[in-house]
Amino acid sequence: MTLTAQSINLSTLANAKHTRLVSFENSNSFLKRHDSEGSLVIAAGHRENPSVHAHSDDENPIVILEGQRPRWYGARVCQGDHVSNSHRSKIETARESFAACLRPSDDGRDLIVIASHWDKPALEALKVALQGQYKVIRNGTKIQCAVTQVIPTMEGLGSFHSAKNQLKDGSTLLIELGYGTAEIWFIDESGQIVDGAPVTRLGVINLVKAIADDPTVRGLTQDNSGTVNLSAISQALQQDTLGKISVANWQAIKTKYASEFLKDFQGYLRTQHANHLQSVSNLVLTGGGAALLSSLHPKLSQVFIVPHHPQTASVRGAYERQMSNV
C-alpha cells in the first residue's frame, strides 16, 4: 500500500506543471519577457482584425484575449497603421501586453511575475492589473494560466543587477534610456535606489522626432498627409537604411542627431546632477537607447558600463536577481 501511494504521488508530481517565474516589462516601444526559456521581445503596437494574410510568429503574434477581437502585435504591424502602446498608460495596457507575451508552455501553469515600472506609486496598480486568470489564443494555440503573484520592481534595478559584475566599489549612476522616458537612478553600494527620477526629455522618442523633422527624412518618408511614421523611424534606427535613403546618408543622419541628443543629455546632467557626477564610481548606460548610442558613438564605452544586450538587460537582470534569492 505504501509503495502504491508513493508511486501515485510521484506520478502526480511528474505530470504537474510547476509554477513558473517570469520577468515582464511593458515598455512603450517593446514588450519584453524573460524566463527559463530565454528572452522574448515584441514591438509594442497592434492592429485589430488582421487579414488572413497577416504572417504571425513568436515576435509578431496574433492574440485573442478572452473573447476580444484578434490583435496582431509586433514589428511587422508597426510598419503600417497600428495602435501604439506609447499613447496609453502602462497600467492600462499591462494585462493585454502580458497576454501577448504568453508562451504555449505557460498553459496550465501558475505564474509568478516580476513586473517593472519607472513610477513607484504605480507599482501597486501594476500588480492588480496583471494578477488573475488568462485565457488566450496565441498564434492558434490555446493558453490558459494564472498569474498568482506579482513582484513589482523599479525599472532599471534589473539592469543594475545585469551590470553588477562589472561595477567598481562605490555608488552608481544608472541611466536607462527607454523610448518614452529615461530613468536616472543613483544607486548605493548595497543596490538601493537613493535618488533619481524618470526624465521624459531624454526618452529616445525625442531623438526619433528630431530625425523625423530632418528635411531629407521628411522628404522621403512622409505620406500624403505629411505624417512621418515614427515607429518606422524607430525601427530603422537599428537598421542600415530607411526607405530610399542610402546606407551612408542614413548613418550620417543617425550620427548627427545622436550627437545632438548626447549634447542635450550632457547638458541635462551638467545642470541637474553635476555634484553627483563628481562622486559616483560607476556610470551604467542601458536600455534600447544605450544599444543605439553606443553603436553610433563607441567612445561612450570609455566612461559608461553598457551591459550585454542592453535592450533586455533590465528584464533579464530582474529575473536573475529574483532567482539569486531563491
Added chain:
Amino acid sequence: MSVRCPMSKTLQITVTDEVAQQIKALMAITGHERPGALINVLVRRYGQDLARCISGDVLPTQDMRVQPSPVVSLPTPVNVPSPHGDVLSTQDMTPGTAFLAMDFET
C-alpha cells in the same frame, strides 16, 4: 579671496591675497577660468588631502583655512597639467565628469 571647491560641496576655502595670486598664476598655466575648477582638479588628483596637494611648491598650507559651505559647481576640462608637471586625463576623473568633458561635435 574665497574659493569654492566643487569637488566637495561642503568646502569653501578662504586664502590670503598672496595665495590668491599663486592660484591665479596657476590658472593662467592650466587654462581654468574659475579657481574652484582648478581646486577641483587638484583635489581629484591628490584626494581630499588638500594640505598635501598644495604644500611645498604650490601653496603654503598655513595660508588657508577650510569652512563649511553648501556650494556646488561644475566639473573641469580634460588634459590640464598638474602643478607637478604631469597631465591630468579623463582617467583621473570620475566617469561622470569624464562624460561631461566628452566632445560630441559632428
